[in-house]
Amino acid sequence: MVKKIKKPTHYPSVDRTTEQKILEAARTEFGEHGLDGARMQSIADRAQVNKALLHYYFRSKEKLFEVILHSIALEIWQTIRLELSNQPKNPDLKTAIRSLVSSYILTFAKTPEIPAILLRLLLTGDKFFPAIVEKIIDAIGDGPKLLLLTFEKEMKAGKIARTDPIQLIMSVMGMIMVTFFGKPIFQILQQKTGMPIAVNTDTFLQERIDFITNLVFDGIKEHKS
Amino acid sequence: MVKKIKKPTHYPSVDRTTEQKILEAARTEFGEHGLDGARMQSIADRAQVNKALLHYYFRSKEKLFEVILHSIALEIWQTIRLELSNQPKNPDLKTAIRSLVSSYILTFAKTPEIPAILLRLLLTGDKFFPAIVEKIIDAIGDGPKLLLLTFEKEMKAGKIARTDPIQLIMSVMGMIMVTFFGKPIFQILQQKTGMPIAVNTDTFLQERIDFITNLVFDGIKEHKS
DNA sequence: GATATATTTAACCATATGGTTAAATTACCA
């Protein structure tokens, strides 16, 4: 078997397939069980390496966790920057909303451990949480201010109803998060009631994005124009 | 100090101030740290009783947790039943939505550990979760079917736009949940951006209820009628 | 006062688990 030279994180590292394997395994484990519930042995097993290697690379469970938090913050940061840069110059509101919702949902769909880990931090009031949020806010930069301005403009133009932007952001966040952690509920709901729920189809995410976008933009009421 | 006779739960119990104190402490601890992160010693401290007493009453950490899950399921069950019975015979859709949103938000506001504990169960894929969800669905009874029918009717009458009820329920749940666990984010957002956020005012919950109700019913778009 | 239960105290056990270590082995590179 061909192996590459790798170095523990405390030293400069070049290649990193093994380190990466450990990080991925740890993410999954932390995502499922949280910092307290996670087991180093289980992480080692998932990564198909020896437990000693975890400490060789990351020193301790807490350190490993911190590295992962770092990478998560970075990933979200990058997602936001990318999304902002892809945004057309003067998007209409609906496009802006869809873009925002879409980028988060698609990102989290690829790495569901991220919302899981963040949610746990939130619930526990973790000490690392503020730093992560600050990094994310930092990535958004003037985003909130611009959003606020856009809102003011649209409101004054009578295009949208008087709306508290904070309430709106809060709501969109909730709708995005529930898309992932809510799955089990809806599967049970399906079993018990026979309701048609398509949580596992390919089109589900796209439908979800559309729904949130439309709910936010139009509401469910039919407008006679 | 006057004391009352109490008996451990394995025996029939009459009065229960001490048992109750332990249960409340445990709820808080489990809510903040989850089953794995919770410490029996910490629960004892919170309840201002001795650690031995926890085992005297509840035998083990897991048993204590199960008792709490039971009580949570029961409380939600009762909340739903109460809300359903208070519902007017033929409420208009907006009233029905407000009633639903309101009862959950006000219930959870009184006991924020409940959404926290449930969320963690959800994230971990806990074995007890299905039973709880089933109990809740059981409490709702024909609710979903009625909701579906109401929806169909309103849609056919052209009163609301074609809407996937599951997507809607999912969204409402997300918006309700985020009301509680999202707090820290918005406090940081406030610190960093100076955005006016009133997460701690008396009126916040009422505003939140109004917002969700209106978003779901009207959407944010101004309708020229 | 006698009895039963509630509660505290404090020492203690068992175990899971994070973490360490040293030696052996393997892979890579110069």
Next chain:
DNA sequence: TGGTAATTTAACCATATGGTTAAATATATC
């Protein structure tokens, strides 16, 4: 081929923590 880093093995330590126990004390009921 020799040297260096990667990885495994396996034994081991230290500690936190869930859980137990037995005796002492308090409290209420009869």
